[in-house]
Amino acid sequence: MADDELDTLRARLEEYVGKPLGPSAEAPDEVNLPMIRHWVDALDDRNPVYLDEELAATTRFGGIVAPPAMLQAWTMPRPQIEGIAERGGAPGEMGSDNPISVLDEAGYVGTLATNSELEFERYLRPGDRLKTSTELESISNRKTTALGQGYFVTWITTYTDGQDEVVGRQLFRILKFDPATIGAAR
Secondary structure, three states: OOOOHHHHHHHHHHHOOEEEEOOOOEEOOOOOOOOOOOHHHHHOOOOOOOOOOHHOOOOOOOOOOOHHHHHEEEEEEEEOOOOOOOOOOOOOOOOOOOHHHHHHHOOOOOEEEEEEEEEEEOOOOOOOOEEEEEEEEEEEEOOOOEEEEEEEEEEEEEEEEEOOOOEEEEEEEEEEEEEHHOOOOO
């Protein structure tokens, strides 16, 4: 790809920065005790404020709270497994007008999750129903990595409760790379 084509691609990608990355979404279920129980059992997290109502009532929380790391789990939709390969591995439909699709069309079809950071404003309680909104934070200049040339794409998901109060945020970053460029000169 010529440099002028790369500049055109970069300019096109920049148009998405600061804009929503898809529609807002509402969690399919409220924060609930059975899911908290599954989480703490799977991770062997025996903090009593997650399951022991009597003890949790005597703490600064005044009742049961969910493990903070569950923040994203409450809003994950049920995946559509059929046709997942045709959607580039995405668990649900993605609109065609987004930076991920633009990168795929330009040959940057490899995807590697590189990091995720969670920020918590408050503990969640049973009965909370979360909503999310996701905004594209940044797209790096083209980088040459061991996996090939690509772009780091970063978005931030903001989680709010039923009163539209922010309860947490998640920064998520992926590398979209072109596998055909493995071994390209750095």
